[in-house]
Amino acid sequence: MSSNASFTPPSLLLSTIGLSLATFMQVLDTTIANVALPTISGNLGVSSEQGTWVITSFAVSNAIALPLTGWLSRRFGEVKLFIWATILFVLASFLCGISTSMPELVGFRVLQGMVAGPLYPMTQTLLIAVYPPAKRGMALALLAMVTVVAPIAGPILGGWITDSYSWPWIFFINVPIGVFAAMVVRQQLKARPVVISRQPMDYVGLLTLIIGVGALQVILDKGNDLDWFESNFIVIGAVISAIALSVFVIWEMTDKHPVVNLRLFAYRNFRIGTIVLVLGYAGFFGINLILPQWLQTQMGYTATWAGLAVAPIGILPVLMSPFVGKYANKVDLRLLAGLAFLAIGLSCFMRAGFTNEVDFQHIAMVQLFMGIGVALFFMPTLSILMSDLPPSQIADGAGLATFLRTLGGSFAASLTTWIWIRRADQHHAYLSESITTFDPATRDTLSTLGGAGSRAYAQLDQVLTSQAYMLSTVDYFTLLGWGFMGLMLLVWLAKPPFAAKAGPAAAGH
Template sequence: MSSATSAEADDGFVPPIRGLCAAGLALASFMQVLDSTIANVSLPTIAGNLGAGTQQATWVITSFAVSTAIALPLTGWLSRRFGEVRLFLGATLAFTLASLLCGLAHSMGFLVAARTLQGFCAGPLFPITQALLVAIYPREKRGQALALLSLIVVVAPIAGPILGGWITDNYSWEWIFLINVPLGLMATFIVSNQLKSFPRRTEKARMDYIGLASLMIGVGALQIVLDLGNDEDWFESDLIIALSVVSAIALLVFVIWELTDKEPIVDLKLFRHRNFRNGTLAMVLAYSAFVAVVFLVPQWLQRDMGYTALWAGLATAPLGILAIVLAPIIGKYSSRIDLRLLATLAFIFLSITCFMRAGFNLQVDFNHVAGVQLLMGAGVALFFMPVLQILLSDLSGSDIASGSGLATFLRTLGGSFATSLTTWLWSRRGAEHHAQLTEHISAYVPGVTEQLTELGQGDPIRGAALLDVGVISHQASQMGFNDIFYLLGWVFLVIIGFLWLAKPPFGGKAAGAAGGH
């Protein structure tokens, strides 16, 4: 994709109206990033309308994330084979079509298949948008263009829950996907019109088919295991055992092949670099924990607190306020501070907010929930840039682009797995707490029979059933929620150790590239 950076010097290339072209490129990226979170608050409604359970509804999130991750390593090969502009236009149109199919879904299976297609098309969109922005702007203005893209990464996930909640409450959940159709067509029209004379250099680049096939089979089978495991009673199921074996073999083949192939689709040899290895591990773990938070809070607000989709979105939205305010300040002054200190402060903020949520109960009010989200935003603002710069700091040349791509791939994959594992853990811990709570309901405990009779309006059996459904189930779910956040609080603290295994300097050869990939 680097060949495009000198596009303006090519004969026949008419420079676009940069602001308009950047708006078209940004619109497509906004649409893609938005779709990673817009369905979060709508999952209970989607599950109810399509006759699916809560765990099945999680597939709407995980199918998108895992297919996006698998498509990411293909971006370089696709751009060389078809050209940057053609890849952007094709991916945007295909994403738009997949969004239309999502909106027309009549069953959970159809929706998950459409989301898988949508995620696969989303994979190349963000990196190819970066490449085209760098190509159309002169060197001295590229920072501003990439800052616009960085703002989209922050704003879109925040806008997603609010927009998704408002659409779901006021119209229907299908429109959270159908809204992409006019946006996608508009982005396609603008970019195709502005970059119609953009030079197209293509080559019949070699494709690592074995690496790609083993990656798709290994990751796909593992994701199915995580999604279906709880429903199938894990390794009591022959299907889960078979899929686990397939996944293990495919991933083993993938690792061996990628380490020995001359042109691997994923360059695993980059892990020989100390800062890349430790920085990537910190990034993947932290992002996975972050995704668990972003996924779990709106589900809890609707399931146990009785919030509508819109109010769940509004309660979670303050997460982005401090992130937007602090991001430019941190970018300006970060070079004067040890990046490990910045990231450590970030993870302390994230850990504290998780421990605060671990103390929530069913009486917690909107302001308290929103306040914790606001405080978490400080951690988010301090997190991404320092860790990205650390992991790229001991790479140089083409390794910087490869390292950024590999870290993004693993980060996206980690987020997908985190969603499935969070769903499973919440269900498991809730069931365990439910069993413990019901043990204390007995006719032999003084006062219990009278309370159940009163609750059941004279019928103690009916009262026990109402207590189980209305009080115990929500209380058990709340206790499971608290357990997960207690665990996440410790995860963020443990990650700090990986950061301090990295060694400075963190500037120099990779510092300038950190924001551009």
């Protein structure tokens, strides 16, 4: 595949830095905006629910672009694809930073997500190519470390930048990193042999995928604002999505060169592993989205402190990942995955016990505990879903799993925000109905707030809103906790043995 013998240690080091920086930049962008959402929403004059479009637009377009990576790399070459994807990512990041309205920002985030699609797969492929076989495990371990560290750095960096400068800088920061990464990789890998082939493109599959998934995401994002199926727009969108996705599934099952190989679901472990991966990641993504928003909008945290509160989730994965990778195959992988879901589920139940008086230390400690589950989640789950695939199908399996995982995160962002806000509205209505000026406790509260004037009623409404969102947060984490308990049982439907048939493919997450 490559003449890795020609790479000297300095060249390997520079290549690794350039490739890893691009992946770090791309993974960072999946979380760096989370803590900035309240600020972005406020500055652009949209609701918190509409603010999540900043997250979902990136995730959906990124997911749709992933299946194209293999075709693009064969058509243009791996190094050229990586460099151009990095350059276009830098351009899209700059355009995001200069956006002055939510439609502009969402449009440029769609572009950013699309061009980011090839970055992680190409980083993994090129690292495997330039390292000698004996050292590829080390290279992939480093890449795995980058993908763990970036989500930790995202909330902290995003919070600090938002508080110290302004939210556009969470996008501008990609410009120097991306330019440096592209220059280094071009310099170090320009002499690498390029093999180009013209494989047919599945245009029907790609078009129906874009229409079906795009329409579904629009429904999820706009449904609450338009009162769901009371709106003709939502009904038409649902019909378009259903037809497009139905055609997509039928076409992909019969086409010789499908853009997404759905036939892989015939394999039991791939089917079970992918389900638990997608649902588990969706829950994980939802936690990382809701927690910073709740801390900032209801608990009075700044973006920086919200980032610091959620960041401990990444400490134990960094420390445990090398040991999990080394010793995981000595135990039943279903046990490790089950323990992961148990730990994450228990952390959800812990959060369901939060009140408005919960302190920073308690929040951070629960995040730290959840890190145990995160450390045990990805590697065992990926190994299980790859375990019964033929070697020739490993690459397709890795791509399909990554595509569905990314899509699951996007859908989770929309559904999580909708559930959280809707439950808060329901709790607020219930609490408001239970309050009357004839109640002595209400009169005492109004007296404490300064009498029965409009200002006192406004302050009382703020108290009710805070309590409503607290109750909604409790409901959400209780539901999520039971969901993870279900995944803990579901993973046992997979059948051993789980020995990997091809190491590299299972490395990414």
